[in-house]
Every structure is written in structure tokens, then in C-alpha cells.
Amino acid sequence: MSSAVFPGPLGPMPEAGAAAVLWMPPQADAPGPVRFVDGFEPFAEFARGHEVDPALLAVDLGATWDFVAGHPEVLESETLAAGAARFVGNVIAVVHPAATWRMTSEPEIGTNTLSIPVAGLVQGMVQQPDQRDAFLQMLAPWEQDDIDDEEMRALSAEDSAPAFVVVPARAYVRPALPILTFHDDRGEGIPYGHRWPDGIAPEESYSRESHLERFAPLSLVVDALIEHLRREYEVEVRRERGEGGTERVVLEPARGAQITITLGVPSVRIDAGAHFHAIVPSCICDACDETAETAADELERIVLSVAAGGFREKYPVGRRAWLYTEIRSPDGERRESSSGPAPEMPDEARERAAALLRGLDDGWWPAWPLRSLPA
Incomplete structure (x- = not known):
């Protein structure tokens, strides 16, 4: 018609x-x-x-x-x-x-x-x-948004993989995390991680953040990850004080992407390579129902993937000079990508980062070298 x-x-x-x-x-x-x-x-x-x-x-x-x-x-x-x-x-x-x-x-x-x-x-x-x-x-930038989205989707779909993935002979083992119990206003136990069995969280739970101390065991996971990386890879570990007195751990490998882990409450921040950063857990509201265990899964996946060589950064991409990042698990089973504007930084620092990434193999950071002798 x-x-x-x-x-x-x-x-x-x-x-x-x-x-x-x-x-x-x-x-x-x-x-x-x-x-x-x-x-x-x-x-x-x-x-x-x-x-x-x-x-x-x-x-x-x-x-x-x-x-x-x-x-x-x-x-x-x-x-x-x-x-x-x-x-x-x-x-x-x-x-x-x-x-x-x-x-x-x-x-x-x-x-x-x-x-x-x-x-x-x-x-x-x-x-x-x-x-x-x-x-x-x-609506004015809509056409350009579509072009950028198409370029990013093409990057996600292309058959690119790291040249080498390096996994230590001694696998990382998560430390035993304490079993913590929390109660609601009626004194009943809160089954974090299983609060919404039907998958539908109540509307008010999206604006509520309760018992954030449940993420405190993440500090144990961070310590275990750092010790594993120090023992297995050629990496220098420095502990510093960040803004507000937060503890920051810088892991500078002999080759590959540097990782900085900033411990906070309730979240841990991970910075890697030239531009990448992530907050774990990414959301602490009751609706998302995260636990220390689910946050540890994400924290370990990111850090171990970067060290193994499963980390990709491409910048600048497209006319808007966006940043594309990809994390691929060492076993290749999980692959997650993200895209968007690069973090704000001085022009000189931005150009240095772009030049650094241009020198990588299709954006893939090399795996950290393993230690020849145990640490």
C-alpha cells in the first residue's frame, strides 16, 4: 500500500x-x-x-x-x-x-x-x-552514531585473536571467602545472589543499596590475584596510596599491558593498557543482586585475561575516534567487547596512547612473560 x-x-x-x-x-x-x-x-x-x-x-x-x-x-x-x-x-x-x-x-x-x-x-x-x-x-548526530555503531560491530564480528595466550602451569586458585549472613528489617536472612528467583526485581530495589559490606571479601581476591601474578609472571608490583587514602596496586610486567588495581569500598577499580578501566562490581543496587562471589568472577576474568594476552584495545576508531576494547578469557570461551569515547586526557597523552596502540598486533596486547624461575 x-x-x-x-x-x-x-x-x-x-x-x-x-x-x-x-x-x-x-x-x-x-x-x-x-x-x-x-x-x-x-x-x-x-x-x-x-x-x-x-x-x-x-x-x-x-x-x-x-x-x-x-x-x-x-x-x-x-x-x-x-x-x-x-x-x-x-x-x-x-x-x-x-x-x-x-x-x-x-x-x-x-x-x-x-x-x-x-x-x-x-x-x-x-x-x-x-x-x-x-x-x-x-537527533542531529544520529547518522554518525549509526556509522560508528556499524564500525564497532564489524570489529566485534571480525575473526581476530591474540597471537599467543600464556597460561601458567600453576593455575590461580581463589581463596576461601568467608560466609557472611545479612538480615533485613524483619530479622530474616537475605539470600543475596538468589533474591529474585523469577528474574524480576521489584522497582524499588533499583534505588536501594543494602549491606555493601558483603563485598569486603573482594580484598582477599585481590591479594590472591596479585600473589599469583607476582609468582608466575615477570612483573613488578608496587603498592601506592591513591586519592582519599585508597590503596592502589600497580602491576608493571616486563612486556604487555600494565594493570592498576584500586581497592575501595564496596568496589574495586581495574585500569589496564592505555585506556581501559572497569569497576567491579559494576552495579551495587539490590536489583542486580551481586555478591562477593559474582564480583570475584568478573575481577578474576579481567585480570587473568589481560595477563594471559587476551586483551585488545583499538583507538582511534572511526570518524569520532572512539575506543574499542575486548577481553577474551584464556580458554577462549568468553569474549566481551565494549566501545565508546576514550577517557578525557591531555592531547599529548592521548596521542602517545594512540601511537602505542598502533604498534600492537591488531590491537592485542602481548601476554606477560612467564618467570623462568619460581618467585
């Missing part, structure tokens, strides 16, 4: 989950992405009734915003509000031709980098008309 309003064929609204993740390989019998959906005609007729040509609104998102904002009665009719949401989404697809429709909890229009719930957008146009310019500015 074609339309005299939008420059392309019309399709039905996708079913829930359809085309929601655009990077997944399409199924043979799956419907193609929908750029323009039908069902906007009630709003188009409403515009005509106010002597406004919907075809002119269709090519001007700012004018569409002004028209909707000036007619709050759009929200008084369910049919008209739904038509307005579909019309506005189609206008966004004109602004950004790569955008397609998907259905989540409500209809959305977007790409991998940005997806816009259209019913909420129409409500915002009516209730917060002063946000017009801010919304248009938010």
Missing part, C-alpha cells in the same frame, strides 16, 4: 519482538523491516480539518512538533493519539531513512543506536512543548 503523505510504501505495525534487534540474521520467512506504518490517517484528517497539509508536516519534524503541541486535544481521543504517534514515527523515518519500526511495550521507531517510543513522544510534545529544540538536537 502506498501513501500520498510519506515517500514509500506503508506496512502494518510489526508484532512484538519483530525487528527489535536489527543485527540478528533475518529468518527466511520473517517479514522485512517496516519504514512507514499505516494507521496514521485519523491524524492526517485531523490536520486537514485544521487546514494543514499533512504532506508538509511529513517532511518537517519541527513543524509536526509545533502542530501537535498546539493541539492538546490530540490526546483526548485514543484513536487520534494512536494515529498521531504513528504519523510522528513516520516523520522520524523521513528524517532518518535508516529508521524502522519495532514493537516493544509500545510502538517504537529507530535503529540500533536510538529507538524512540512514539506514544510517549506525542505526550511529550503536548506536555513539554519547550523540549522541541532539545529533541531535534538529540
